[in-house]
Amino acid sequence: MPAFLLVATLAVIVWSGWSPTDRGDWLLENALVAVAIPLFVFGYRRLRFSSLSYVALFAFLCLHEVGAHYTYSLVPYPQWLSSMLDGPAGGSRNHYDRMLHFAYGFLVMPAVLELFARRAAPRGLWRWIFPVSFVMSHSMLYELVEWGAALLFGGDLGQAYLGTQGDVWDAQKDMLMATLGSIAATCLLATAHRRGLPAGPANESSER
Template sequence: MTPSATQRPRASLAYPAALLALFALFWLALAIRPWYRQDWLLENVVVFAAVPLFAFTARRLRFSDLAYTLLFVFLCAHEVGAHFTYAQVPYDEAFRRLSGQSLDALLGLRRNHYDRLVHFLFGLLLLPLAAELFRAEAPPRSALWRFLLPVLFIESLSAIFELIEWLAATVFGGDLGQAYLGTQGDVWDAQWDMLLALAGATLTQCLRFLAARRAPAAAV
């Protein structure tokens, strides 16, 4: 019997399952001898909560392969920061071994900027997932709200995470609190982190809307 035209085949979960398996291997590799075990545990609280949530709800709300891929990339970048602690990720040493030059010196950087990169990636990579979430659960009625709501959602998550960092630093204090907070002496660190998340989300949303204008059938 031919299925009705209104029926849509359920998307396979093989691809997100494969990404989950790859992430599990990556996570296990970086779980071995992290530089600061207690900070690693704190950094992974969000992973322990988010990954099972996405896994258990995948059948009810199956995101696109692109959204899952970008989520995978972001989580891998986060795990690198958790392994080394964000303020001590040795990207400059790695670049120096490859090129013989200091990346920080070339860019005029005075602190370790890996945390800033990941906050930017948070907005850049997770915006499509937020847009798909709104489209599935609370579809906006106008193009303006289709543009704004995912961006504002990402920014609100960034602000909530900054509050969590502040609370954790207050509760734990000492070296652990400082390692988790990762301000590196910058009193505007939280504001920079939220600004970069907003910039990443806005950039991706602009690219999505430009792509949709070139291909009007594409959903945003």
């Protein structure tokens, strides 16, 4: 991870951890972050991603830290956006978690596409299908982690981390949003690749 992004990442985490709505939920939300950051830092020399990938991952982290600060079901956002989302979704709920699952699929795709291009190098249509499937599987694994944490901790903390807001299909909808986000990003990156823009995944390894 580039040094300036590492510093910015730590600054965002410090902000997020300053008087969060629920300290226990904040710690749970950042457990995977605490694992991911060292992997990116110590793996930087072995596998470097493009600037686009790092910026996209940083953008997702910022959005995630907002959710961790307020808890996902209590993040404030504009009333007009709430009304717009309540219409097609039905009912009245905080949709920040839905938006973040879409953002996850969308913003991690540049890095996932680069990872596959360098480590697995699928050809033809598979270079796009495999990365989308990878994001889908990660989304499913995360829902299992959420479920396990809710069972382990239970009570208000478990419910805050799970964030279903009474929706029995919450996990399925979250996975759908991540899938749609990854498909949207793939379509954009595939178009860029066909037009010869640098946003598409490289076929050759660019390890440095």
